[in-house]
Amino acid sequence: MQCEICGEDIRESPFKVIIDGSELTVCTKCSHYGAPASKRVPVSRKVSPVQPTSVRPRRTQRTGFEKLAEEIMDNYDQIIREAREKRGWTPEQLAAQIKEKATLIRKFERRELVPEDSVREKLERILEVKLIEKISDDDWKGDKLHRGTTLGDIVNIKRK
Structure with missing residues (x-):
């Protein structure tokens, strides 16, 4: 084994010293350059007992399928x-109320844009109106072949 400072072969028992935060194995001559490294004693951690909290019922996550049952009104x-x-x-005053741009309000009123859910909720709250309607199962039963719902039944294609 060699001294990590001077490189000499260590004949006696090596010393473990700490020099500048690093633990080195050194010979007897170089051992005075650092502080002797003490063996680390593991510290036991005292964990305080956890008080049980009241368990609140979890809210069920809404999946995309529940949102399909709602549609913005025509x-x-x-x-x-x-x-x-x-x-x-x-339109500027309404936009200030919902913290959106006035051009966005004008585009909604000209049917150039459909409000996103976040903006729609703000509009419903400020204007005290409902902009979505629930789709009943009767709306989906118009299929003559009874082959079920297809993507074409759900998607509303807009052409310019």
């Missing part, structure tokens, strides 16, 4: 415009 543009005008607000 006349959402009229509902938004009439509710805004009923309060005497301009």
